[in-house]
Amino acid sequence: xxxxxxxxxxxLLAAHVWLVxxxxxxxxxxWLLGARDETVELSLLTLRAKRAAANYxxxxxxxxxxxxxxxxxxVDAGSLALYWLSLRxxxxxxxxxxxxxxxxxxxxGSVVVLVKMALMLI
Numbered sequence: 512x513x514x515x516x517x518x519x520x521x522x523l524l525a526a527h528v529w530l531v532x533x534x535x536x537x538x539x540x541x542w543l544l545g546a547r548d549e550t551v552e553l554s555l556l557t558l559r560a561k562r563a564a565a566n567y568x569x570x571x572x573x574x575x576x577x578x579x580x581x582x583x584x585x586v587d588a589g590s591l592a593l594y595w596l597s598l599r600x601x602x603x604x605x606x607x608x609x610x611x612x613x614x615x616x617x618x619x620g621s622v623v624v625l626v627k628m629a630l631m632l633i
Contacts, residue, residue: 512581512582512585512587512589513578513579513581513582513588513589513592514582515589516578516589516592516593516596517575517578517579517582519596520571520574520575520578520596520599523567523596523599523600523603524567524568524571526603527560527563527564527567527568527603528564528568531560531563531564531603531607532557532560532561532564556607559606559607559609560603560606560607562606563602563603563606563607566602566606566618567599567602567603570599570621570622570625573625574592574595574625574628577625577628577629577632578592578628580632581628581631581632584632586631586632588628588631591624591627591628591631592628594624595621595624595625595628598617598618598620598621598624599621601617602614602617602618602621605617
């Protein structure tokens with residue numbers, strides 16, 4: 512219970528931090544594979560992906576803490592965890608595409624789900 516959701520959240524972290532920015536930075540493959548001592552100009556999509564990753568890293572610790580408490584307490588919140596993960600995946604796509612209002616609504620939805628998960632522990 513919750514093992515899969517925790518692992519998926521960490522895979523989504525890898526997508527945010529590594530896969531998506533790398534995909535938009537392939538023009539700088541030498542820089543990506545090197546020590547990154549010099550500065551390169553990153554594309555707009557790469558910069559958006561990096562900002563989305565920073566946002567994900569702000570909410571991931573709360574999700575992981577709540578998920579671990581849910582696992583310890585034996586509470587069934589798997590569907591809420593999957594909703595949160597889905598919303599965060601959609602958020603990444605919307606952020607990279609530059610969709611501001613809908614992206615913000617999706618983010619708010621992910622916060623609401625996180626709060627609902629936490630409330631299940633009370």
